[in-house]
Amino acid sequence: MPELPEVETVRRMLAPVVTGRRLLGLEHDDPARYAAAEAAVGRRVHALRRRGKYLIFALTGGLELVVHLGMSGSLRLDEGTHTRARLEFEGVTVFFNDPRRFGKLRAVPAGDYRVLPTLARMGPEPLTRGFTARAFAARLARTARPLKPALLSQEPVAGLGNIYADEALWKARLHPARPANALAPDEVRRLHRAVRAVLRRAVERGGSTLGDGAYTRPDGEPGYFQIEHAVYGRAGEACPRCGRTIERLVLGGRSTHVCPRCQRR
16 A cells, blocks of 8 residues: 555655646546545646645645545556546646555545544654654553554554554564553654654655555656565565564554564564
8 A cells, every 4th residue: 555655755746747737627437436526626736735645635615635545546647557537637637546446536625534534533744843752652652552553543643554664663673563552752762763764765765666566656667665675575584683584474454574583572
C-alpha cells in the first residue's frame, strides 16, 4: 500500500500540474465505487494537499476530492492497463490506476470526513512541528495494543504503513509486539526520532517501489528507498546493524520484519 512517502511524492509532482486547473470531467468504470466523486466536476483546484496516506484536492466552492490509493493504486500522467478513472483537467488528464480496486475517490465538504473515519481520527503529521515526542507519548499511552498495530491504526501518528512501521521500529530498536503503552520515555523519544528520520529519507528517495512494481511516480519512474530498507522484505538476510538474521513474523495479520537481537521483546 502506498504510504506517506509515496503519497507525498505523488502530491509534489502533481501539485504544479493540476493547481489552478478546472476538473472538466471524470470518467470511470465503476459507478458504485466512484460516483461519489462526480460532484467535483466543474470545480477548480486551488491546492493539492496530503493528510497521512490521503491526497486531498482542495476545490472551489468549499469541496474536496479525497483520493486514497488503496493497496496498489497510483495517479499517473499516462494511461495504464489497470486505469479505473480518468480525471480530465483543463489541458491535462490524470489517470487513476488501481489493479486490485481498493482505491477510493470521494468528494466531500471541506474538512467533513465523517464518511472517511480513518481520516477523521488520524493523528498528527509526522514531519510537522505538531508531532512532538510528548504528544506522541500521550497517544501511545492510550492503547495496550502491540506497537506495530497501534502505529498502523493512524491514531498515534499519520501515514505509517507496513514498510515504514517496520523500518522505524528497527531504527528505534523496539520490538513491534511490545505494548504501546509500556514504552519508557526514552523509548518513545527514540521512536519519535526514528519515525521522522525514516520518513524524511524515504520522501527524499521518492518512496519505495517493491517487486510487484505497483507503485510508481506520476511520471512512471520508480521510487528508490527500497534499496535502503534495513529489514522490510529482508527475512533471512543479515541485519545491517548487528549481523543477526532478520526474521519474519505475523502481527495483527500483517507480515512483520524484525532483528531478534536489536529488537528484543
